[in-house]
Amino acid sequence: MRISWFRIIFASPFTNNYMSKLLIVGTVAFDAIETPFGKTDKILGGAATYIGLSAAHFNNVDSAIVSVVGDDFPQEYLDLLSSKNIDISGIEIVKGGKTFFWSGLYHNDLNSRDTLDTQLNVLADFNPVVPQNFKDAEVIMLGNLHPNIQISVLDQLTAQPKLVVLDTMNFWMDCALEELKQVLKRIDVLTVNDEEARQLSGEYSLVKAAEIIHTMGPEYVVIKKGEHGALLFNDNQVFFAPALPLKEVFDPTGAGDTFAGGFSGYMAQQGNVSFNNMKNAIIHGSNLASFCVEKFGTQRMEQLEKEEVNTRLQQFKMLTQFDIELTQ
Amino acid sequence: MRISWFRIIFASPFTNNYMSKLLIVGTVAFDAIETPFGKTDKILGGAATYIGLSAAHFNNVDSAIVSVVGDDFPQEYLDLLSSKNIDISGIEIVKGGKTFFWSGLYHNDLNSRDTLDTQLNVLADFNPVVPQNFKDAEVIMLGNLHPNIQISVLDQLTAQPKLVVLDTMNFWMDCALEELKQVLKRIDVLTVNDEEARQLSGEYSLVKAAEIIHTMGPEYVVIKKGEHGALLFNDNQVFFAPALPLKEVFDPTGAGDTFAGGFSGYMAQQGNVSFNNMKNAIIHGSNLASFCVEKFGTQRMEQLEKEEVNTRLQQFKMLTQFDIELTQ
Helix, strand or coil, rough: CCCCCHHHHHHCCCCCCCCEEEEEEECCEEEEECCCEEEEECECCHHHHHHHHHCCCCCCEEEEEEEEEEECCCCCCCCHHHHHCEEEEEEEEEEECCCEEEEEECCCCCEEEEEEEEECHHHCCCCCCCCCCCCCCCCCCCCCCCCCHHHHHHCCCCCCCCEEEEEEEEHHHHHHHHHHHHHHHHEECCCCCCCHHHHHHCCHHHHHHHHHHHHCCEEEEECCCHHHHHEEEECCCEEEEEECCCCCCCCCCHHHHHHHHHHHHHHHCCCCCHHHHHHHHHHHHHHHHHCCCCCCHHHHHHHCCCCCCCCHHHHHHHCCCCCCCCCC | CCCHHHHHCCCCCCCCCCEEEEEEEEECCCEEEECCCCCCCCCCCCHHHHHHHHCCCCCCHHHHEEEEECCCCCCHHHHHHCCCCCCCCEEECCCCCCCCEEEEECCCCCCCCHHHHHHCHHHCCCCCCCHHHHHHCCEEEECCCCCHHHHHHHHCCCCCCCCEEECCCHHHHHHHHHHHHHHHCCCCCEEEEHHHHHHHHHCCCCHHHHHHHHHCCCCCEECCCCHHHHHECCCCEEEEECCCCCCCCCCCCCCHHHHHHHHHHHHHHCCCCHHHHHHHHHHHHHHHHHHHHCCCCCCHHCCCCHHHHHHHHHHHHHCCCCCCCCCC
């Protein structure tokens, strides 16, 4: 990483101006989406794409994506990621290979969906290679992938990261539970949805589920409840961030990954791990996810401006902040 | 109402010590409940019972219940309500009549239930009579009942209340929608759950549902989402209170009414209607409801101490309050 003299001169403990590295691992893919509001052809998708576009909203963070695509993947999509200052040297392009493709149909309530098609393609033989200058990244965001790929990335690191965040899903609990348990021992934060937390722990109560998951490794457990918000558990502390109530939800694809990108991007920016920072990270993640669902695919996130982000953060404050006298 | 000299002497605008009247209308009944954790015989139940026990936690509020029971209703239950300083002169006791009875079975997730038995009994011919000294009550809490009964209570008032809160359910939307629409024109706050808000408005998005319901009369709409918290809508303002994440939920019966009791009790105590007060009222309602579900029926609410209530309010603060720099 080249640090310009400009940055060094203006870096100070007061302005929090040092650069931090965020390593993102996950799919870069094609999606075809159908919701009650319309349908798309093959468009840009993938967990790492959404994470990257979301994390790009935090100053002083150098991000890199580790992933794989086929040579059918348009250069303009790669250029888009580069234009957001995301290092794409870790995205392998397989000659003659086809990019991972997912197709899904959302039901009327947008809370459930059917997978219509999954074509692993180049993902089937993916061996992640971490770029040399990101082997000492401060924050590692392991997007939803086979646990063995997530482990392989951790094995390539040359320095102990400040924070390792892992996202996973029920699919890996069904078919790679032992491997998942291995990687859980090596991470700090697990993000899963409520049903996945219940499946992994065998407990219905999310409080109890988080307690069980703590014993599997992660010190912090984030349970995502979609339109019902997200919970952060750490020992006996709990924090909750609602989802912003929206008039229209257009396409929920990528909302969880956008949340993870906001969470890990903010933590990388802050540079130190505390429950207080993690509370704010949950809010930033929820805030960015609230934009993601407003248009199809990555469309909204590609155009999102800082001013809009700040305005909506203010709405989050108004939505949740109160002042009660306890002595009444 | 007799105001003691002690109270008059110590009343001042600084200590918010004036007495306010809260009129509660709703069922006082027998419930028989079965949850995955056990089952009860006929125990004390009814919307007005839960509302009253919850509102009893607010100082400087004189509450009265308007309801009807049969002479099979135990004196000890009436004594319990009196012991909480609830005026029960408006609870009619029908000689030879049988008290309203409801029996329900909760499923494993406690989010859904089957009604096993409903015996209207004396409720079938209930004509509510508002006690003379509560016809000028500041706050009216109309618990879930036939809309015509709710209208009859409003017709008996001799002074314009500061706030009229109405709770209802899908049953009345199915079989008494026109009457419900009539009473909606005369209230300030409607509390319904998410599915009921959707049914009443014909809109899936809760933001849009609240907009439609505003046009039906209520200036404030509270949408209860059970374990997922509650939303308060007023014009373009929205506030959200989560439910406290609990290790064990034992019996959800009465949680919505306990919420309504905390909400209306707090508003009566404060004496003036503002969005800010209503935000706090939502928090108090959620806080009290979090106790209600910890034991069968009214058991937990009968014993609940102020100290416990305040401790948990502090937990609500920690659960939701954050401090984000918007300029980052």
